[in-house]
Amino acid sequence: MFAEITIDYFILLAALLLIIGVLTTKFSSRLGVPALILFILVGLIAGSDGLGFIPFDNVKTAQLIGILALIIILFEGGLSTKLATVRSVAVPSLSLATLGVIITTAVVAVAAKLILNVSWMEGFLFGAIVGSTDAAAVFAVLKGHNIREKIGATLEAESGSNDPMAMFLTISLIELLLVDNPSYLLLIGSFFWQMGIGGLLGYLFGKLATISINKINLDSSGLYPVFALAFALLTYCITAILGASGLLAVYIAALIIGNSELTYKQSIFKFNEGFAWMAQILMFTILGLLAFPSQLFTWEVMIKGFGLSFILILIARPIAVFLSTIKMGYSLNEKIFLSWAGLRGAVPIVLATFPMIAGLENSPLFFNVVFFVVITSALIQGSTISVFAEKLGLTGAKRVEPPYSLELVSIGKANAEIIEFEVNEETSITGMSLKDIMFPKDVLINAIIRSGNLITPQGDTKIIAGDILYILVSKKSKKQLNEMLNSSIQNHKGEMQQ
Incomplete structure (x- = not known):
């Protein structure tokens, strides 16, 4: 006892x-x-x-x-x-x-x-x-x-x-x-x-x-x-x-x-x-x-x-x-x-x-x-x-902690997954409408979180800095998508001009 x-x-x-x-x-x-x-x-x-x-x-x-x-x-x-x-x-x-x-x-x-x-x-x-x-x-x-x-x-x-x-x-x-x-x-x-x-x-x-x-x-x-x-x-x-x-x-x-x-x-x-x-x-x-x-x-x-x-x-x-x-x-x-x-x-x-x-x-x-x-x-x-x-003037852009976490599909279980990406001023697709973005094959934006609100993606929806994108992508296209998202605006414009 x-x-x-x-x-x-x-x-x-x-x-x-x-x-x-x-x-x-x-x-x-x-x-x-x-x-x-x-x-x-x-x-x-x-x-x-x-x-x-x-x-x-x-x-x-x-x-x-x-x-x-x-x-x-x-x-x-x-x-x-x-x-x-x-x-x-x-x-x-x-x-x-x-x-x-x-x-x-x-x-x-x-x-x-x-x-x-x-x-x-x-x-x-x-x-x-x-x-x-x-x-x-x-x-x-x-x-x-x-x-x-x-x-x-x-x-x-x-x-x-x-x-x-x-x-x-x-x-x-x-x-x-x-x-x-x-x-x-x-x-x-x-x-x-x-x-x-x-x-x-x-x-x-x-x-x-x-x-x-x-x-x-x-x-x-x-x-x-x-x-x-x-x-x-x-x-x-x-x-x-x-x-x-x-x-x-x-x-x-x-x-x-x-x-x-x-x-x-x-x-x-x-x-x-x-x-x-x-x-x-x-x-x-x-x-x-x-x-x-x-x-x-x-x-x-x-x-x-x-x-x-x-x-x-x-x-x-x-x-x-x-x-x-x-x-x-x-x-x-x-x-x-x-x-x-x-x-x-x-x-x-x-x-x-x-x-x-x-x-x-x-x-x-x-x-x-x-x-x-x-x-x-x-x-x-x-x-x-x-x-x-x-x-001392050493503060940067406010860190945005995504309030949502989405992992419906994992790379170990299927040939596709949903990834989370936060857009900033230097992201190549910032300011562009979804219909004008030349995404790789098998890529689909499922949801956009903007200022804590859910935005349903449409063709004329513009991507702005601070958006959190949830993107469905196949395994074979993921590397290409990452390269596109992580390239700067200047690089992206140069590629388009070429």
Whole structure:
């Protein structure tokens, strides 16, 4: 009887946490506060040092949940990222993800040495822990904001690829602190192995997953998203077992999968979007449970945390951005915005659990100060990103999230499918009537969504920017249709004149 009550109590708490987590996302947008802050707040209130509903202090379990959640979040972020956009900002993003993290680590290390009164090696360890921007925080905050595409893509690509660098530095510095005679050459070799093999395995697993998803014929469409997610977990595990960067591999695999033709693509995307939200709720709540407010909100931690946050946000991050993007085509305003949008989130908190598990002397202090730095970053930077973008003139066309999803026919089940396409000013068919558009054979526009309203396509219906088209197309004509829709107006006019 007692065991059944305990299980039911646990399930009830899990249900309440998920409900509260979902509701906080609604309030967060109205309050202008990132949802992660509210998730953490729920954990702090419900934890051992709060109301005591969920006594929790297991660091290893929190670390496991955090890494699993990061895999899911990175996978969803990679799926929804356009590869063409990432390619255009690949060099600056990689520079920020590597050189930028190292510079941030070095600057913060000097401050940590002085403010926390620790050794130089411990100072560098603290700098490495907070050195990377957080994918979960960046993806969540940028969604729905009309930040200029180039800047948004740079931030997303950086945050998706700099976690491996921060994790490598953190683990390496812990080893240097614990080992009497460390091999520095071995660490350098380990870095190139982790990044190189991690990237290669991510690409190979992405290709394997794409082929497998399209070739397998499952009885239920609901199994395809699960199958895709299983490849994300497999990619991480195999890569990590081989001593390479599993997080980097997952992100690259997701980029490959998300930019390929997939069976039940919309179902896979929507499932992983929802699952990533659940992972965020769980991860930030668990990390909130792990923290103790009585230790976190002491004058010592708050003063030191504010000092390090100030240096990280206003000194270390701007120096890293300006040095990492020299002669890469970014304006002064764009560099200022990239500096301000370097959000810290779950990754630093998860990394702060590594010194605790290793048993380092100052690990409790590190965890509490890192936690405070993350809260400060999310509150100050996360809540002002859109305001900064507007002030600096870096807002683009408002992102339109299609309110409808249509996947009546999948490429794995028939010789045709219905695709969704959003028209913009540069689309080749913008301003043309349907009767004047020379579509490929076996192509039919079934519906047009305009300003939230359904428009029945007629011969004299004109296509305008912002329209969402639902097009029935045969497999053999899909490539030709995509080339036509994705070509610019200028190219299209040139072809017609010829």
